[in-house]
Amino acid sequence: MTITELLRQDSMALPRRHAALVLPVVTGVGLAIVGAFGTYVGMGLLTRLVHFVAGALLITTLIIGVTALVRRYLFSGAEPFWAAIGVALAVAPAGGWIVHLLLWLLAPQVLPYVSYRDLTLQVLTINLFLGPLVWAVRRVPAGAADTAIAPAHPTSPPATACSFRSKLPFAVRHAAILSLSAEDHYVRVRTDRGEALILIKLADAIAALGPETGVRIHRSHWVAHAAVRGLTRQSGRLGVRLDDNLVLPVSRAGQKLLRNQQDKMQIGA
Known part of the structure; x- marks a missing residue:
């Protein structure tokens, strides 16, 4: 590069x-x-x-x-x-x-x-x-003026899996992706070989990975199906437990998506 x-x-x-x-x-x-x-x-x-x-x-x-x-x-x-x-x-x-x-x-x-x-x-x-x-x-950070003049339609093509992975450091570029978390203008990418923080929209990163690889459990979090090790409740709030015992919150909309994904997996099985 x-x-x-x-x-x-x-x-x-x-x-x-x-x-x-x-x-x-x-x-x-x-x-x-x-x-x-x-x-x-x-x-x-x-x-x-x-x-x-x-x-x-x-x-x-x-x-x-x-x-x-x-x-x-x-x-x-x-x-x-x-x-x-x-x-x-x-x-x-x-x-x-x-x-x-x-x-x-x-x-x-x-x-x-x-x-x-x-x-x-x-x-x-x-x-x-x-x-x-x-x-x-x-x-x-981009201010309100930036939002006001933003075009109604995207001016750049949607991210692909290759373009998404090209943003990752070489050490984790080909690693299995476990979860994504939005942090301001960046996305924290957790893999089985470590973490990376890259400049990309969470929605674009999720689109690049494809709907079959995981589910968006919260407006700020996405998890891969293979990384989910169970559900847990903390202070009455539902969370998804990952490989490294990290727990990510699940919103109401995320609960519905999780149920839909589980139903599809059971039907496929």
Whole structure:
């Protein structure tokens, strides 16, 4: 899978993705106007604009790419704040080389007066500002305005079993799926080899697995037929017990679906 595909899969709603790219542009323009890091001495305003905006966009793109890999292979979903700080630190050395290259192209006369160490520290300073800011923007849930302008019909094809499994980390991609649970914009996928948190709608994930594999027992939960080990009641509420002794709640509608599924299985037998 390419970096481009990871970015596309990992990205949030379109307006927020645009915001994540607008932030470095605004920051670059601001740094250019004030002549940050002494650039007002050896570089004109136009050169500073190109230098800072191009550098901010390139480094932010690198941060988003590394973050996409971190989200997919380390956290199987949204990364915590400390991971965003870690990415900002890790990308700084590469960012220093990007800035050095831009200076070599745009203003080679200033290179004798600045070291790679200085450039890396400058990038690190900006990263520690932009990284958490981009993290915060990407974590903001879609608001009412997003819902209001949503099209009445889906604009993307429904998920298939292959496309659903492609979102899973490699370690559990071919594992037996035991249950699904909605968590905000994500779905927690429990398998016989571990868990993963992926960005997908619960309804799309259920549709991808097919109606014959399991049943939706609650608006936030789905269980595979093979994973059910019995029913239990806790504080008067019905629940489904799974292989790992996890109990998921069953709604009234879920009870009806469970009975219908049991009837069909008995008739089939």
